[in-house]
Amino acid sequence: MKPGLNPPPHSKWVSGLLLLPLLGLGLTAGCSATEPANDAAPAPSSSASASSSSSSSSSSAKATPSAPASSSPAGAEEATEEEAEAVVQSPQPAPEPVFDEAQKQFLQDKVPEGNDPNAILQVGEERCDQxxxxxxxxxxxxLSELIMNPTQDTSDAIVSLCPGLRPVLEAATLGFPDGVFTVGEAAPWAEEPSIAPGTYRAYGMSEECSISVYSGSGDLIGSFDGTQPLSVGADAARVESTQCYSWSRA
Structure with missing residues (x-):
């Protein structure tokens, strides 16, 4: 080794000592540069949490008023349905019946309190139709039916509702059914039934028809079978009819 080319033995330590501070500064700078980054990292997390909490609170705040809003129309709908039912179920007054003069005449004194006059009128009209x-x-x-089964309602119906039958009704008042009658006036349904003198004819003319006429003394004037008209004179006091159904003025 040439003299002057080899460094002195302590030169390595000097250069090492010179590098240590630089490395230390570098390490310190590195630590200081990375530490704030590590400290700053949680910040967004807490901010996000706050934002999430704020968003949740905001969502909760918005959701709270919506409950009454959704229930209000349902309540209104129920109230409307109840009102509609109340209107439907409320009793309505029955219309006043309208009758003509003939119908009013027939119904006079025939409708007890609380009864429907239309029902009573219907009975009279059906009787007239028959x-x-x-x-x-x-x-x-x-004529025979009216003689044998006279009723006030039938007479009233004819007089008021079917006046075309009045002649038949008037003829029936002069006739008489089977039974025992005195001779005097035409009152076959009186408490003491009687017939007026006159000429009569039988309706049924059955084989069993028989009528007997008696004088005031009780003597038999004659018996007849109904095949011929019967004359009841002023000398007759009583007649007895059986199985002839009815007798009408001839």
Missing amino acids: LTSANAVDTDAV
């Missing part, structure tokens, strides 16, 4: 239809086929049958 009698009118039968009269178109057999007037004598209707």
Whole structure:
């Protein structure tokens, strides 16, 4: 080795001592540069947490008022339905019936309190329909029916609702059914039934029809079978009819 080319033995230590401070500064600078980065890293996390918390609070705050808003229309709908039901279920007054003069005449004194006058009127009109239809086929049958089964309601119905049958009704008041009658006036349904003198004919004319006429003394004037008209004179006091159904003025 040439003299002057080899460094002195202590030159390595000198250069090492010179490098140590530089390395130390470098290490210190490195540590100081990295440490703030490590300290700053959690900051975004807490900020995000705060933001998330704020967002959650905001969401919660927005969700709270929405509950009444959703329940309000349902409550209003229920109230509307209840009001509608109340309107439907509320009782409505029945319309006042309207009757013409003939119908009013028929219904007079026939409708007890609380009864429907239309129902009573319907009965009278149906009775008129039946009698009118039968009269178109057999007037004598209707006459016999009115003689044997007279009722005030039927008479009132004819007078008020089907006046076309009045002649048949008037003829029926002069006739009489089977039974025992005194001779005097036409009152076959009175407490003491009687008939007026006159000429009568039987409706049924059955084989069993029989009528007997007696004088005031109780003597038999005559018995007849109904195949011929019967004359009841002023000398007759009583008549007895069986199985002849009805007798009408001839």
